[in-house]
Amino acid sequence: MGISRVPGSRRRAQAPSVGPLGRASGRYRRPMSTTPALDRPDAVIFDLDGTLVDTVERRIEAWLQAFQEAGIPATREAVSPLIGADGKALARRIAKEAGRSLDEEAVEATDRRSGEIYQALNVDPRPLPGARELAQALDRARIPWAIGTSSRREQVRASVDALRLAREPTIVDGSHVEHAKPEPDLLVMAASQLSVDPRQTWYVGDSTFDMQAAVAAGMYPIGVTTGSADVDALRGAGAAEVIGSLLELGRRIRRLAAPSANRA
Known part of the structure; x- marks a missing residue:
């Protein structure tokens, strides 16, 4: 089963410079002001790990094993x-905290090894409550959505398959951009693939980096506490609102899909 992806040109969105794992900073393509609440978004973009599927613990374990193999506490x-x-950036940060300096080759090797371990661990990922139903509700409401x-x-692949979706989602992954979160590149590219204005788009994620990227992209940031970040951390990173699970968002979208809410 294939995935609807960005064409292989690896087109990169413009983004501000940012230090390793720091907040996105500098001037972006458009002025970024406080994002207003949207009753009905033009589109919704989701993070994957910890937002749609319950994989955060496996991610942590994969990184710990990779660092152990590399001799990095x-x-x-x-x-x-x-x-x-x-x-x-994560590999550089942990190495720096351990008093180690990694060259680009070592950084790439550690990141790639973490991914290999994660793939071996992620054999039966579990969708988070409400994920599949939310995707269905968005389709019924005719609101386009994507994964960034x-x-x-x-x-x-394994995580997307676990969702058992009725159709293939549009996905922008880390291979499509030079800088991943907290830079806004992924999110802006996903909005472009959906042909929507980022300022009229919700972004839903479970990490502080998701919220920082959403703010930098001018999207409406919705935090969900199903990953490793709590309410205060998500709010502090820029979340306009924080929900406990996707079930809450699904109820909201279903109301939009109701006949009385449909727009001509």
């Missing part, structure tokens, strides 16, 4: 808050 407490960010994930392309 790492703890669950250090790795957990960084899940959802660009993998290379920092994961490498080869790491996405």
